[in-house]
Amino acid sequence: MLTVKGINKVFRNFSLGVDSLSIGRGDYFVLIGPTGSGKTLLLNIIAGLVAPDSGSVFLDELDITGLFPEKRGFGIVYQDSALFPHLDVMDNIGFGLRMGGRSRKQARHEARGIMSHLGISHLSERGIQGLSGGEKQRVAIARAMIMKPRVLLLDEPFSSLDYSTKEDMIQFVKRIRQEYRPTVFHITHDFEEALILADAVGVINRGRLVQSGSVADIFRYPGDRFVANFVGAKNIFPGALSGSGDDTVFSTERGLDLYVGRAVENHVRFAMVRADDIVLSRSQPVGSATNVFRGRVTDIVYKRGINEVRLCLDRDRGAEGDVVDADVVHAFITTRSLRDMEIKQGDDLFASFKGSAIHLFR
Amino acid sequence: MLIVLPLTGMFVKTGPMEVLGLFSDKEVMYSILLTFEAAFYATLFAILFGTPLAYILARFDFRGRRFIEAFIDIPIMVPHTAAGIALLVVFGTGALGAAFKSAGIEFMGTKAGIALGMAFVSIPFYIDSVKDGFASIDPRIENVARSLGATRAQVFFRVMLPIAMRSVFTGSVLMWGRGISEFGAVVILAYHPMTAPVLIYERFTSFGLKSSRPVAVLLIILCVCVFIILKVLSNIRLGIGVNSKRNK
Numbered sequence: 001m002l003t004v005k006g007i008n009k010v011f012r013n014f015s016l017g018v019d020s021l022s023i024g025r026g027d028y029f030v031l032i033g034p035t036g037s038g039k040t041l042l043l044n045i046i047a048g049l050v051a052p053d054s055g056s057v058f059l060d061e062l063d064i065t066g067l068f069p070e071k072r073g074f075g076i077v078y079q080d081s082a083l084f085p086h087l088d089v090m091d092n093i094g095f096g097l098r099m100g101g102r103s104r105k106q107a108r109h110e111a112r113g114i115m116s117h118l119g120i121s122h123l124s125e126r127g128i129q130g131l132s133g134g135e136k137q138r139v140a141i142a143r144a145m146i147m148k149p150r151v152l153l154l155d156e157p158f159s160s161l162d163y164s165t166k167e168d169m170i171q172f173v174k175r176i177r178q179e180y181r182p183t184v185f186h187i188t189h190d191f192e193e194a195l196i197l198a199d200a201v202g203v204i205n206r207g208r209l210v211q212s213g214s215v216a217d218i219f220r221y222p223g224d225r226f227v228a229n230f231v232g233a234k235n236i237f238p239g240a241l242s243g244s245g246d247d248t249v250f251s252t253e254r255g256l257d258l259y260v261g262r263a264v265e266n267h268v269r270f271a272m273v274r275a276d277d278i279v280l281s282r283s284q285p286v287g288s289a290t291n292v293f294r295g296r297v298t299d300i301v302y303k304r305g306i307n308e309v310r311l312c313l314d315r316d317r318g319a320e321g322d323v324v325d326a327d328v329v330h331a332f333i334t335t336r337s338l339r340d341m342e343i344k345q346g347d348d349l350f351a352s353f354k355g356s357a358i359h360l361f362r
Numbered sequence: 363m364l365i366v367l368p369l370t371g372m373f374v375k376t377g378p379m380e381v382l383g384l385f386s387d388k389e390v391m392y393s394i395l396l397t398f399e400a401a402f403y404a405t406l407f408a409i410l411f412g413t414p415l416a417y418i419l420a421r422f423d424f425r426g427r428r429f430i431e432a433f434i435d436i437p438i439m440v441p442h443t444a445a446g447i448a449l450l451v452v453f454g455t456g457a458l459g460a461a462f463k464s465a466g467i468e469f470m471g472t473k474a475g476i477a478l479g480m481a482f483v484s485i486p487f488y489i490d491s492v493k494d495g496f497a498s499i500d501p502r503i504e505n506v507a508r509s510l511g512a513t514r515a516q517v518f519f520r521v522m523l524p525i526a527m528r529s530v531f532t533g534s535v536l537m538w539g540r541g542i543s544e545f546g547a548v549v550i551l552a553y554h555p556m557t558a559p560v561l562i563y564e565r566f567t568s569f570g571l572k573s574s575r576p577v578a579v580l581l582i583i584l585c586v587c588v589f590i591i592l593k594v595l596s597n598i599r600l601g602i603g604v605n606s607k608r609n610k
Contacts (some may be wrong), residue, residue: 070509072509075509080500083503084525085503095512099511255390
């Protein structure tokens with residue numbers, strides 16, 4: 001188990017402060033945050049490359065805060081792979097073994113072994129310069145894994161890869177997980193990577209860990225506006241609560257009433273409805289949905305296997321039907337349903353969702 | 363034009379026989395070998411002590427770093443005769459000089475003195491070149507090496523130095539060449555034994571232009587030859603060296 005406690009580090013005019021963060025042995029933890037949020041600094045502190053001003057890093061109850069990086073047995077893979085330019089692929093992979101005192105011949109022999117195990121033997125005869133981005137990352141991962149690291153640190157490992165290479169690399173990392181079950185600390189600004197790979201996720205902003213938990217939790221129940229935006233949540237409405245118990249209503253600033261139908265904390269400032277919780281229909285829906293709005297389709301965007309339908313609510317349309325500064329509801333719908341319902345731009349539809357689909361947060 | 367005209371002019375005016383004749387002139391041959399040798403020692407000194415310093419300056423941010431960097435470049439600015447005087451004061455007559463003398467090393471009128479003069483005025487070229495070489499290496503490469511179990515010393519010798527080898531080589535050639543051409547600081551510390559630039563000066567003042575010109579031409583030819591050889595060597599050793607690994 002890797003634990004970070006009370007870490008503080010002031011670096012020029014940036015300050016990092018992480019009270020507590022734990023990653024179970026063999027767990028895959030993804031820390032997401034925008035550029036400049038302090039995630040790389042935290043990674044460097046865990047790696048032992050930067051000393052914190054205060055606080056400690058523990059590995060299985062053992063305080064390793066003052067331990068040199070070469071004594072930690074952690075592997076690092078960077079965005080641009082940071083391969084050694086003066087060594088070929090096999091010497092790169094065998095580098096750690098060489099540092100541990102193995103002969104070059106032995107190190108190359110073991111490097112060949114892990115390469116064939118990971119299905120990258122075809123790269124063994126190559127120099128570093130001729131490798132593609134994805135190949136470099138595979139070599140960098142093999143170089144780290146040959147040391148059987150206690151923790152694998154991944155610093156934006158897929159960020160400079162094109163989309164399809166990235167997909168391949170994610171599969172490759174999944175395979176590494178299955179084979180070696182390393183404890184992983186992975187930092188990225190891309191929530192999708194977390195969705196696919198992570199057991200647990202933390203969100204960092206301006207040097208503070210703003211939320212951590214399971215992927216599903218963060219995805220469905222973001223704790224604040226920043227996290228909600230960051231995980232790509234749609235349909236976020238600022239507003240205030242009224243009523244109580246079953247009659248609880250959230251009124252948006254623009255005057256939309258959402259029937260929550262359950263007792264909630266009083267100091268919420270935002271309501272969010274996930275785009276995949278919204279049901280679109282041609283006719284007034286019958287059933288348990290308590291929130292039904294009529295609107296006109298203004299746009300349909302196909303992205304990553306799903307269609308996002310943007311609906312401009314009727315009550316916001318002016319006399320001539322022009323849309324001015326309207327509330328827009330975003331709904332996800334499969335291509336199949338889109339075709340079956342023959343939805344196209346300009347159609348009038350009903351958007352409905354249950355009160356339980358409304359997530360409220362500060 | 364500024365560079366080409368004086369060089370070609372001198373070559374045109376000097377007959378090949380005059381230059382070839384110098385090979386039997388013991389004084390000339392001795393001074394040229396002495397110059398090359400002393401410059402070699404100066405360069406060796408720079409490689410041993412300048413390389414770690416260049417690494418520290420390239421990688422560590424500490425109080426006084428900028429001051430040291432500026433300080434290293436001072437020899438480039440000051441008149442070299444003044445540098446020679448300064449060295450003479452410290453190493454020739456001062457306590458430091460006495461300490462070296464008791465260790466058997468004298469700087470006045472010796473090979474060591476020549477090498478010292480050369481080193482003092484040309485080491486900035488070496489350190490600056492190697493420092494740039496180290497600074498251009500991604501620090502994350504060092505981080506990875508350390509995470510793989512390399513100590514700081516191993517990182518330096520097994521990763522940084524091999525990657526920066528080209529800069530070390532270029533810096534050495536630059537410094538060696540700069541050392542050979544040094545006159546001002548060397549002449550103050552050691553008029554005798556005579557290095558080639560001092561010899562050229564002496565022949566010029568004692569026997570005139572006609573006598574000094576062939577020596578100058580020979581020195582230039584030899585320097586250019588050595589430069590070309592080193593350049594080719596560096597390409598074979600470092601350039602193709604990296605490529606050949608690709609085909610292994």
